[in-house]
Structure formats: C-alpha cells, structure tokens
Amino acid sequence: MKGSYIARAISRDGSARAFFEDSTAIVEHARQIHKASKTMTAALGRCLTAASVMGSMLKEEKGFVTLRLNGDGPCEGIVCVSDSGGNVRGCCGDAGVELPANEKGKLDVGGAIGKNGSIYVVRDTGKGEPYVGSAPLTNGEVAEDITGYFAQSEQTPTACALGVRIFPDGRCRAAGGMLLQLMPFADEQTSARLQNNVESLESISLMLAEGAGANEVFKAVFSGVPYEILEERPVEYRCACRREGYASALVSLGTGELEDMLSDGEPIEIICRFCGRRYEFSMPEIEELCRQAQERVKRYTQEGGQREPGSVD
Ligand SMILES: [Zn+2]
Secondary structure (H helix, E strand, C coil): CCCCEEEEEEECCCCEEEEEEECHHHHHHHHHHHCCCHHHHHHHHHHHHHHHHHHHCCCCCCCEEEEEEEECCCCCCEEEEEECCCCEEEEECCCCCCCCCCCCCCCCHHHHHCCCEEEEEEEECCCCCCEEEEEECCCCCCHHHHHHHHHHHCCCCEEEEEEEEECCCCCEEEEEEEEEEECCCCCHHHHHHHHHHHHCCCCHHHHHHCCCCHHHHHHHHCCCCCEEEEEEEECCECCCCCHHHHHHHHHHHCHHHHHHHHHHCCCEEEECCCCCCEEEECHHHHHHHHHHHHHHHHHHHHHCCCCCCCCCC
16 A cells, blocks of 8 residues: 655645645554444544644644544544654544444444534644644534634634545545645635635545545645645654653552552553553562652652642643
C-alpha cells in the first residue's frame, strides 16, 4: 500500500488555503491496531485524518493538536493526537461497535459517535498555555463537526470533507480528507466560486478509490480560481509513547497505589491505548518507582507544598 501523504495549496491571491490528505495507510494501520469494526474504522479514520490535517496547520515544529469527539453514541468517544508534521495516533472507547448502515446506506459513523455531545480541540504550540476550544457536535459525522467547530470556536469559514471506504472484508480501501479555509479578506466572488466547487465535489474516498490524488482534488476544489500547490509530504500513524513516560505516570499515582501493587506481588503490564505496545514493570522496578514517589512526598513536605502529593493534574 502506498504511504499516506498530506498536500497544501493556496489560491494565488492568498485568500484561500486548502489541505488534502490521502490517509489510507494510516487508517488501515489504525484498524489493525484497534481491531476496529467497519463502522469504527470509518469513524476513527475520519477523526485521524482531520486531526492530522489540523496538526499540519501548526506553525510550531514542536506543537501538537488533540482532537476529541465526545458523543453520546456507543463508541464512547474518540481522541486523536497529531504532531505538527501531521503524524497522528488515535483511540476510542470501543473499537468493536458495529451498526447497521444509515438511511443513506453508509457506515453509520454519526450513530457510533452520537449526535449529541461536544468536539474539543487542544492546540499545544509547545510554548506556554495550550489553546483549548470546543463546540457542540453537529451530527457526529465528523466533517460537519469540524466545520462547526471552526465556525463557532475560531470564527474561520471552513469547508471539510472526509471519507473512508472499506473493503467487504473490513480492510480500508481508501481514506482521505480535504479542508479549505477562507481568509477574512477573501472577495465575495472567489468565496462563492470555492463554495460552489466544494458543494459539487465528488466523495473524497471515491475519488481516492478511483486513483485520484492531491492534483485532482485541488483541481476540483480550486476550479476557476488560480492556485498553486505548496508542498506534499509523507505522514504516518505514529505513537510517541515511551517507557519513561509510563514510569513517571506510575510515580504520579503516589506511594499508596504503588505499595498496593507491590503487595500484589505481580509485575505490572501497561498497554498503550494508542499503539498497543506493551510495557512491563518488574517488582524491583516498582520498588524503585515507589522510592521515587516517597522522595517526591518528602520534597513537597520540605517545600511546604499545599498540593496533595502525587496528585495528577
Ligand atoms: Zn503507544
């Protein structure tokens, strides 16, 4: 399978920018990690694609974006995290949820996510406080929720198309997305033209399944509007988990919990919910972490900290 990639284009007058991603390989990878059902491969796939595009919109190299859809549907929420290169990971409450096709005969993503709830976006630029925005879900189908989020929380007119196509055996056949944003100075004629183009855009996943890529999609999106493609770069499903990260999370649990683990007398295994990697901590290692937690309590007491030792922010 061809690797996933993201491409960026801008109208020649600078008033509109567009992103296109072929995320087929990312979505198929996610399906395998999470053993996702067809409906959940589509749901997770749309969210992963959107998060990846939003991550790549960051200017800060060390930044990342977290996209969370908390709906009242049976999948119990989806969360995806992308770095500024568009490399993304994601997980959900229950990847096994399968629903009958919706009234349009499509995979019922809105049913799995739920139509009531919220979309949250955390943009961490790596400098200072992260930016947190949210909006109510529009319909749980993801693309409209993203559009609604940008309109409400960031006041940016945005068009978004996301699609995932699945083979009968459940594998991902094609997945991708397009996001178009208008700058505040865009003239009416250009915006009307772009809006019209987007409305008549064929389904992204169908275009991809038929072999189209960034060139064809941008050609359709910018039809009648001069534009140029700025860059195209590979993106992948990538988890940033590290053993040290889990070790410090264990220390944060505090001495009480760690002592309980020690008295259980069993090594503990932590499975990363984004990538399925397993981390085992042996008894001597837990003892060492417990010692670190005690040190931490001591430091707090000496510093006269008010905060409960070992509390997690
Ligand atoms: Zn991981």
